[in-house]
Amino acid sequence: xxxxxxxxxxxxxxxxxxxxxxxxxxxxxxxxxxxxxxxxxxxxxxxxxxxxxxxxxxxxxxxxxxxxxxxxxxxxxxxxxxxxxxxxxxxxxxxxxxxxxxxxxxxxxxxxxxxxxxxxxxxxxxxxxxxxxxxxxxxxxxxxxxxxxxxxxxxxxxxxxxxxxxxxxxxxxxxxxxxxxxxxxxxxxxxxxxxxxxxxxxxxxxxxxxxxxxxxxxxxxxxxxxxxxxxxxxxxxxxxxxxxxxxxxxxxxxxxxxxxxxxxxxxxxxxxxxxxxxxxxxxxxxxxxxxxxxxxxxxxxxxxxxxxxxxxxxxxxxxxxxxxxxxxxxxxxxxxxxxxxxxxxxxxxxxxxxxxxxxxxxxxxxxxxxxxxxxxxxxxxxxxxxxxxxxxxxxxxxxxxxxxxxxxxxxxxxxxxxxxxxxxxxxxxxxxxxxxxxxxxxxxxxxxxxxxxxxxxxxxxxxxxxxxxxxxxxxxxxx
Amino acid sequence: xxxxxxxxxxxxxxxxxxxxxxxxxxxxxxxxxxxxxxxxxxxxxxxxxxxxxxxxxxxx
Ligand SMILES: Cc1cc2nc3c(=O)[nH]c(=O)nc-3n(C[C@H](O)[C@H](O)[C@H](O)COP(=O)(O)OP(=O)(O)OC[C@H]3O[C@@H](n4cnc5c(N)ncnc54)[C@H](O)[C@@H]3O)c2cc1C
Numbered sequence: 001x002x003x004x005x006x007x008x009x010x011x012x013x014x015x016x017x018x019x020x021x022x023x024x025x026x027x028x029x030x031x032x033x034x035x036x037x038x039x040x041x042x043x044x045x046x047x048x049x050x051x052x053x054x055x056x057x058x059x060x061x062x063x064x065x066x067x068x069x070x071x072x073x074x075x076x077x078x079x080x081x082x083x084x085x086x087x088x089x090x091x092x093x094x095x096x097x098x099x100x101x102x103x104x105x106x107x108x109x110x111x112x113x114x115x116x117x118x119x120x121x122x123x124x125x126x127x128x129x130x131x132x133x134x135x136x137x138x139x140x141x142x143x144x145x146x147x148x149x150x151x152x153x154x155x156x157x158x159x160x161x162x163x164x165x166x167x168x169x170x171x172x173x174x175x176x177x178x179x180x181x182x183x184x185x186x187x188x189x190x191x192x193x194x195x196x197x198x199x200x201x202x203x204x205x206x207x208x209x210x211x212x213x214x215x216x217x218x219x220x221x222x223x224x225x226x227x228x229x230x231x232x233x234x235x236x237x238x239x240x241x242x243x244x245x246x247x248x249x250x251x252x253x254x255x256x257x258x259x260x261x262x263x264x265x266x267x268x269x270x271x272x273x274x275x276x277x278x279x280x281x282x283x284x285x286x287x288x289x290x291x292x293x294x295x296x297x298x299x300x301x302x303x304x305x306x307x308x309x310x311x312x313x314x315x316x317x318x319x320x321x322x323x324x325x326x327x328x329x330x331x332x333x334x335x336x337x338x339x340x341x342x343x344x345x346x347x348x349x350x351x352x353x354x355x356x357x358x359x360x361x362x363x364x365x366x367x368x369x370x371x372x373x374x375x376x377x378x379x380x381x382x383x384x385x386x387x388x389x390x391x392x393x394x395x396x397x398x399x400x401x402x403x404x405x406x407x408x409x410x411x412x413x414x415x416x417x418x419x420x421x422x423x424x425x426x427x428x429x430x431x432x433x434x435x436x437x438x439x440x441x442x443x444x445x446x447x448x449x450x451x452x453x454x455x456x457x458x459x460x461x462x463x464x465x466x467x468x469x470x471x472x473x474x475x476x477x478x479x
Numbered sequence: 480x481x482x483x484x485x486x487x488x489x490x491x492x493x494x495x496x497x498x499x500x501x502x503x504x505x506x507x508x509x510x511x512x513x514x515x516x517x518x519x520x521x522x523x524x525x526x527x528x529x530x531x532x533x534x535x536x537x538x539x
Pocket of ligand 1: 021022023024025026027044045073074075076077079080081083086087088089090175176177178210211212215219412415445446447457458459460462
């Protein structure tokens with residue numbers, strides 16, 4: 001059932017056991033799992049069926065620190081969430097991403113990749129993915145990795161019909177949960193805002209917060225403030241360890257033969273470090289994206305090479321004359337070190353129309369990450385030399401040690417951390433089952449539970465974790 | 480694969496014609512100033528010159 005207003009939902013007198021906040025990939029997946037298990041569930045969605053400026057305005061906020069996207073641009077607030085404009089790149093986090101790393105504090109998950117692997121067949125169906133290919137080692141340091149460019153499933157579009165027909169699932173649009181109330185053991189209700197006004201309180205046996213990787217922290221910080229710690233009793237880590245995938249153009253590669261690596265449908269290939277290389281260089285994970293460059297774009301690179309290594313430039317020029325597909329641009333996206341100081345705070349001065357403080361995002365890239373970027377590109381360059389595959393040139397600002405440019409891709413629109421998973425209540429918000437520490441009936445879905453970000457785009461892992469949480473909850477709720 | 484394939488001088492010259500006057504701008508970099516005798520340098524050593532990640536033997 002889909003209701004366009006909270007009033008219509010109330011009139012239907014549907015009594016859900018579980019209340020999910022947010023209808024993005026996380027919320028929709030958990031709702032479908034619970035619905036399939038015969039558990040009545042309501043999904044409260046702040047936005048409507050379509051994009052609107054009015055709804056989007058609730059997402060405005062500010063950023064302190066490094067340059068970042070406007071917070072109302074980097075996500076979407078309507079049915080289906082940011083899946084309405086995601087690009088569809090898919091890959092599960094690597095096995096090594098779940099392991100603690102001695103050189104990077106606060107890394108390591110309380111679960112392993114094996115814990116989400118059983119859900120990957122479901123994820124493949126949901127996201128319409130072919131099977132993932134195993135990584136291919138290129139050297140001891142670098143592996144070819146697959147990122148699948150999927151059809152970028154729009155969750156609202158794909159599942160609207162199924163949700164509408166479901167007897168167990170009610171999706172209620174235009175219904176904004178402004179805060180949760182709790183007594184330090186249980187969430188007792190959600191305060192709602194609908195039709196431009198307060199719509200009272202709603203209660204259910206279980207609450208699952210799936211409002212996105214920025215909003216999850218905002219909602220819980222505000223709820224906790226209003227209920228004197230009654231919603232997240234152990235809140236030291238709440239809002240903290242927020243992460244993105246910084247993304248910048250890193251330089252160029254000239255290759256003996258572009259066909260040397262497997263490329264995807266758009267002629268791109270991806271490379272990541274091995275765990276051994278990360279350990280040796282004490283860096284984080286990264287992904288180098290090789291994008292084929294047309295001849296016109298590479299001419300100046302060869303001219304530049306001629307100044308440094310003329311014989312090599314001659315060779316490249318020859319290759320170009322034989323084969324016009326031998327040059328590439330390199331884009332690098334990397335894993336951020338989880339830092340408590342990268343955090344979501346509530347603005348002290350700015351509130352939205354419902355009176356909820358807006359986000360003040362504190363975000364800075366660290367020295368460890370700069371090293372990851374530079375060493376990562378050098379590692380790739382060295383691998384190309386060792387394997388006699390080609391050469392790499394670092395882009396000027398990296399080679400010259402200059403600041404990050406502000407006119408580039410910047411990051412992936414991947415909002416991770418803030419309510420991270422863990423066993424230490426001082427450094428995490430949820431346990432291995434995504435249940436908020438100390439609370440009996442409050443769970444969190446989405447990438448805010450990520451402990452580390454790896455280098456892979458998050459939605460495949462979000463969907464796998466959502467399947468796992470849905471399955472876990474269907475057992476818990478059925479008892 | 481050998482990085483330097485056998486190629487005709489003519490085809491190299493043809494390809495280079497399309498590029499800016501390379502030889503005029505040849506700047507021989509001092510990739511390792513401390514190594515005054517290049518004959519002792521390891522040709523496989525990885526060097527970074529003008530942003531390029533190269534093998535010493537790549538350098539002119
Ligand atoms: C431009 C762009 C490109 C991207 N490309 C990729 C990609 O290629 N690969 C990839 O893996 N990821 C990509 N992403 C990220 C991806 O979109 C997100 O990871 C994913 O949508 C997160 O799902 P979610 O369900 O956790 O949150 P969201 O999609 O953000 O959904 C949250 C939902 O909650 C609703 N909501 C918010 N607050 C409340 C509230 N208080 N009460 C009720 N409802 C609320 C929102 O309206 C929204 O519908 C991209 C993102 C963007 C912006």
